[in-house]
Amino acid sequence: MRRLLILAAAGGSAALLLGALGFQYIGDMPPCKLCYWQRYPHVAAAGIGVLALLIPGAILPYLGALAALATAAIGLYHSGVERSWWEGPTTCTSGPIANLTPEQLMQQIMGAPLVRCDEVPWEMFSLSMASWNAIASLVLVGLWIAAANSRR
Secondary structure, three states, X not given: OHHHHHHHHHHHHHHHHHHHHHHHHOOXXXXXXXXXXXXXXXXXXXXXXXXXXXXXXXXXXXXXXXXXXXXXXXXXXXXXXXXXXXXXOOOOOOOOOOXXXXXXXXXXXXXXXXXXXXXXXXEEOOEEXXXXXXXXXXXXXXXXXXXXXXXX
């Protein structure tokens, strides 16, 4: 049972990550900064899942639960930003600017896609992708905890 729960939890993170990549590359919806932040814990959870299948014990499933909880928290934060409950990050990211002329820098800035964290590009049943990620990730937390406790 432990193995099946780990596969479901890690596979769930991998599926959510693949879904996000599908929206990005197939649906032509570039991610914002918070969208990227939500992906990193899913990558960690998938990797932890591989290790947890190889190494017995409860510590790795609990780490998987922590990774899923982290992406759920970021998703909830992002949902609040989208609904104007609080402000999102004011910083942005850019490519390297070393050795660029002012004209080249301006071209780089003007050519970069502007993706705002407070705008919802897609929703279903009045919930955004960030909201759905948070909900699904909380389910994954439960699977990870069940996996951790299945050996006891």
